[in-house]
Amino acid sequence: MAQFMKMFVAMAFTISITVGVISTTTTTATFSLQDPAKDPTPPGAVKIRPSRFLAQKVNEGQGPKARNPNAADHCNKDPEICSSSYYSTGANSTMACCNNKCMDLSADDKNCGACKNKCKFGQTCCRGQCVYVAYDKRHCGECNHRCNLGEFCVYGLCNYA
Numbered sequence: 001m002a003q004f005m006k007m008f009v010a011m012a013f014t015i016s017i018t019v020g021v022i023s024t025t026t027t028t029a030t031f032s033l034q035d036p037a038k039d040p041t042p043p044g045a046v047k048i049r050p051s052r053f054l055a056q057k058v059n060e061g062q063g064p065k066a067r068n069p070n071a072a073d074h075c076n077k078d079p080e081i082c083s084s085s086y087y088s089t090g091a092n093s094t095m096a097c098c099n100n101k102c103m104d105l106s107a108d109d110k111n112c113g114a115c116k117n118k119c120k121f122g123q124t125c126c127r128g129q130c131v132y133v134a135y136d137k138r139h140c141g142e143c144n145h146r147c148n149l150g151e152f153c154v155y156g157l158c159n160y161a
Contacts, residue, residue, distance in 0.1 A: 075102050094128065107143075 075081040075097035082095040082102035094106040098115035105111055105128055110118050112125035119130035126133070126143035133139050134156045137147045141156035154160035 074100050076100060 082097050083093050094104055095102050096105050096111075096115065097103075098105075098111045103111045103115070105113055105115075107125055109123075109125045109130075110116075112119050112130050113128035117130075119125055122132055122134065123130040124133050124139070124143065125131075126139045131139045131143075133141055133143070135153050137151070137153045137158075139145060140147050140153035140158050147153050147158035151159040
């Protein structure tokens with residue numbers, strides 16, 4: 001009989017909590033539709049500006065037709081554009097025109113050493129060659145990080161374990 005009473009009290013307690021939770025109502029904010037003709041904001045108060053893709057940056061002394069720094073670089077298969085002083089740092093530049101864009105053939109994983117020469121999964125383009133930086137002693141963990149003489153490169157670390 002005592003077990004029956006405990007079970008009855010537990011069920012009554014559970015039902016009362018459930019009813020209390022269900023009976024509480026949540027109020028939601030109602031949205032009112034406004035007529036744009038009756039909008040209290042004057043038309044001159046809202047400032048409309050062009051998007052950042054259409055905006056041109058005005059550099060000092062270059063006027064309003066200055067080059068947009070966010071614009072795509074198109075070389076139109078002209079190697080002189082990519083080897084100009086804007087892209088390259090010296091006479092031994094590795095910049096080339098690939099797919100109508102100037103690319104650095106010494107560091108780009110999709111154009112490594114030549115246009116459209118993609119490195120395999122796990123490889124990185126170092127000095128124009130696709131290498132596994134996890135196991136290459138000349139490029140251990142990153143490009144141009146040599147392991148000391150007699151050390152091995154394992155998991156991108158020299159002398160691991």
